[in-house]
């Protein structure tokens with residue numbers, strides 16, 4: 001009797017019996033490739049999310065009105081707007097740095113304003129040399145940061161008014177403020193505002209001899225806004 005358990009050449013050729021034949025090498029590589037690609041894609045998404053949220057700079061730009069451009073408004077005795085805006089912008093930036101922010105003074109038409117990204121962008125100006133008193137604030141009214149810019153303007157208005165005692169002079173807000181050039185240049189997500197600190201005429205004493213109150217009002221307004229956005233000061 002022939003031994004029926006012995007495999008025949010035909011059964012060996014098909015792998016024998018009911019065993020599933022192993023997949024050819026190319027079929028085994030595909031799942032590994034798909035898994036590797038999925039991991040790479042996930043890593044890229046996490047990286048992009050981190051760049052959008054976690055790595056946002058604690059940068060604040062303070063434009064010293066007219067700096068490196070022109071003197072701005074000028075009084076008959078020679079007092080110029082730039083003589084007010086530059087020292088105040090520098091003092092504001094020093095106070096913000098002491099509070100843990102990466103603050104910087106920017107010239108009026110800095111090329112860096114194009115696409116400027118930061119927690120806030122603020123421009124400081126002073127009004128003409130006339131017998132009027134008061135300050136005014138305008139926030140960036142266009143784009144996705146318009147709501148945040150309105151909050152920034154609100155914080156600045158309340159704190160600056162309290163620190164200086166100046167009234168809000170709404171009737172002299174001009175298109176040069178509401179359509180300020182830096183509002184069109186900064187990155188869409190950057191909240192921005194422009195402040196007219198007072199008139200070189202009737203507010204001259206405050207703007208020249210009491211600058212500490214001016215600086216205090218601006219800094220307090222900014223800090224209140226930044227705290228409301230979850231980026232509070234890091235004072236040691």
Ligand SMILES: [Zn+2]
Nearest residue numbers: 065072125126
């Ligand atoms: Zn100006």
